[in-house]
Each structure stands twice: as structure tokens, then as C-alpha cells.
Amino acid sequence: MSGGSEQVTGEAVAPQPVAKGRDWAAFVAAHKIQIAITLILVGLYSLFLTGNPDVFLRYDIYRSFMSTMPFFGIMALAMTFVVTLGEMDLSFPSVMGFSTWVFGTVYVSSESFLLALLACLLVGVIAGLGNGLLVAKVGIPSIVATIGTMFLWRGAVNMAAEGKGIALVSLRESPLHQVFVGRLFDDVLPMQFVWMVAIAVFLGLIYRRHRFGSHVLFVGDNAASAAMMGIKVDRVKIACFMLVGGFAALAGVFLTSEVTYFWPSQGDGMLLTTLAAVFIGGTSVFGGKGTLYGTFIGVLIIGSLEAGIVAIGLTGFYVQFLYGLLITVSVSIYALLLRRGG
């Protein structure tokens, strides 16, 4: 979805998966989850387009989507690795909050975007390392460990910021501000969306084609077998939690740069939408299976749902209900698809 035009034609021509020279049936069998989620996206946008063509045939709404989706989308892409392990991280919104406080504080004292960015990423990665050590070395189930660190980091940001926000208007003067959240082609393409696409492609390559991604799949599938095959299970787990911590910090930099303000509850409310994007994307909660493509489409779905629901004439009261409906229906479809193919 590089722009709105694809979505507009999406109603008339469903994107046929192209089986480049390969057997069509085999391609469909191997990618049924990806195909299913693409169809869900097309169906949803068909609904939006017929429900309110005035809004959805104009470009403005897509620019708005592209500027806001990356804030949770980048975290959803990284979370796909942790979910593939069969693990869970509930602390990343708090990690985003604390590392962004570091970003704001360092920026105010140093006036350096770059220094603030590096400090912020470092804090995020260290918070992730803490989660990883608790899970892999101390042996606490990840959902329990990250409930602890969720409160810990949110508490830390509350203590540090004492409830006060940080105004960061002068961020706009930094050239890096343009690199992170500028607008390309005369206010057409928000840079944060370009970054999200680049990160999705990069992490997708790591997931499917790199040794590390392969090890994540093995550990998530069967950690005991992975260990017998010489895979360093603990190290793989710790690295995945560090990845989420780092990308939560990066997402915080995008968000803070866009609004040029830090507030202590930053990240709150992103937990469930982020996880919803991963699960709608077809990554298995049992581990060992998933796709970054699915998560990316999941982000597009979750990120446009609220505006779409309101635009087609329903009130905001319907939003949560339809979130719930979409999530339960899509994960049921995947469960049935996988059972039949099992």
C-alpha cells in the first residue's frame, strides 16, 4: 500500500497471488494464512469504500493512516519474533514510555537529536535484555516476568517525570527530524511509513532467510530439539526480547518526533492493538510459525479500523466490538485452515 490508489482498485480486482512459475496449488497451500489475511484486508476496505466513498476515495485518510500506523506497527513487527518463540512481552509500551523520557531528557540537555536517539535505543535494548534474562536465565514464564517489568518501567517513568510532560518543539529544527517524520513528495508520504516498510522488509528477510530467524522458528517450535541441534536457546530468546525493547524505543522516537512532545503515559493503550496486529497476522501463539507479511497486513487492518468504522457512519461505541469481532473471526479462520492442512 504505497498510496491510496491500490486500495481503490482493490475492490474490483482482488490481488491474485502470483505463482511465479511454481505450481499454483502448492503456492496457495503454502501461503494460505497470507492469502486469508490479504482477503480480510480487501474485504474490509471494500466495506469502507462502499460505506463512505467520499472519505475513502480521497487521499487524506491514507496519509493520516500512514502517519499514525508506524507508532504501534514497528513494535508489532518486532513482537512477531517474540510470539514466534511462544513467548509474550507485555512490557514494551512501558519500555517505550521510559526510553522516550530518556530521549526527551537527553535532547533537552544536549540539544542533540542523535545523542538522544542513541541513548533512547540503548535504554530500550537494555530493558529488553532485562526481560530476556528474567525469562531465559532466571526461568520466569515470560507473561509473568513482563507483567513485572511492565509496572517497573511505567513506574520508573512516573517517578522520573513526576507526571510532567516535556515540550520538544525545537526537534523540528534538527535535520534528523525530517529523516524520521518528514513528508516526502510535497506532503504526500510520511517518512515514518517509509521507515516501517523498510523495517518490515528487513525483519522479514531476517525472519525467513537469516540464520537467526531460522533459530527463532526452531526454538519456538521445539526448544529441546533446538538445543540438541546445537542452537543456543537462551541466547536466541534474549536477543528477541532485546529486539522488541529496541524497536519499542525507536517507535517512541517516531511518536515523540511527530507530536514534538513527551508525555509520561506514552505507549499506554498500544499493548492490545499491537498484539492484535500480530495475531490477526496469523502468527501462532504456540510458537514456531508466523510471517512478517501477516503482521504488516495486520497493522494496516488494526490501524485503519477505528477511522473506517466511524467513517462508514457507526459511532465510536462500535469500535471495540468490531475489533473483537475481527480478531475472533480471523484467528478462528487460521485455526481451521491449519487444522485442515495439518
Place this chain on the structure above:
Amino acid sequence: MTASESLLSLRRITKGFGKIPVLHEIDLDIGSNEIVALVGDNGAGKSTLIKVITGVHSPSSGEVWFKGERRNEHSVKRSREIGIETVYQERALADQQALWRNMFAGRELTNRFGFIDVAKQKAETERLLRRQMGFTSKAITIDSEVRGLSGGEKQGVAIGRALYFDADLIILDEPTMGLSLKETTRVLDFVKDIRRQGKSAIFIDHNIFHVYDVCDRFVILDRGRIAGDFRKEELSQPELVRKMLLLATTGSLDEEGAQA
């Protein structure tokens, strides 16, 4: 055989956990291209002995020689590097991953940036599947997930993987456990392949009939000591069964009940 001639030599290997001794001064040689059965009752020390050989445990005392060199470092990684592979009871496969990934689990063929050479891994898996392991069924392809395979086929993949990495000594820890008769036959064929390819194996199995069929030599372990060591020519199958029974009931291999 001397330590320098055999593929693997154990000299006076003793291993205990805390105060509980499990192995007492084991001397054992495994020759080149030899399939050796390790038999004995539960608790005889078979799996501890195996773990000393594969590097999971370090011996409390004694020496391990492999290909004429004394081993100082005991780790699974090092064992694999010098050519000792283990096919575990649990088969060490990941169910939801494709065969081409499983074949290279933990030892992916990558470029220097760590990216997997998918084409090469697939081609090698295909070659292994069709030629070496003799999988002819069209239903099994390199993209098949392991969970679609039967127990025997899984064991075949695990053995094929060990052979691919050029192991000189393959240790098979109860490879026929939980398999149907037909699948067991298939696994025994895989074991015969090991000999055909000029490699050696240590084969652990509770079933004497399986063991007798494929092995060249039988080493009987009893309460941490080697109670007997026979070549196939020296012993018929009924004799082996009788000796095992005697050992279980009298604690000795000899008819009179005296130590052999």
C-alpha cells in the same frame, strides 16, 4: 586393538554423580566401519556411557581417544566437529518446520552475513532425501513439514542428517522405540546404510532381535561394567538371548553362575 588403531577408544572410564558411581573403569574400542550394539538392562549405564562419548558428560577419570587423538575438551559441539553424531530417541526435529530447514538445524548453510543459502539447502536436502535415504514417495517433499512424517521416516531424516555431516561415528539411542514393525524394518535399513557408507555406529536397543540383525559386535553392560563383548561369529542369536536372560536372573553370563 590399540588406542591409535581404533576409531574410538575408552580407557578406564569411570563416571559418578556425587557419590553414586555409574561407570567403573570401562575399556572399550570401536573399530572403523563397525556397528556395535550396546545392550544391558535399565540402569546398566548405557546412556551415561553414551553421554561421555558424545561430550554431554565429562568422565570422572579415564581417557577418551578418537581417531588416534586424546580428547581433552568434552562438549557436544566439539564432538560433532570431530565427527561424532547422535541420533536421539526424541529425534531432535522441529515438527512445524520444513524438511529443508530441519536437515540443517543449527548448522545452516549461510553466507558470511548469516543469510541462509536456501537454494543450496533445498538442493542438498532433495539429494539426501531421494538418493541417500531412498524416500520415493511423492507425498514427502523437501517443503513437507516434519509432523506429516511417520515415526520411521522421522528417524530416517535424523539418521540422514547425521550421515550428511560426515560423521565417522553415529550413536543411535533406541532408534526403534515406539515404531511399528514396518517402520522398524526401515530404520534397521538406515542402520545398514551406515555400514555401507563405511561409517561406524553404536546402536542401543532393548530388542535383541533388532540388534542381532544389524550389528557386528555386542557389548553387554551390567551395573556399570562391561560384562561381555562378543563378535557376531562367536555367538548365535539364541545364545545372545540366553546370555542376556542369565545375566538378568543370576547376574552372570556363565551357565555355572561364575564370573566370565
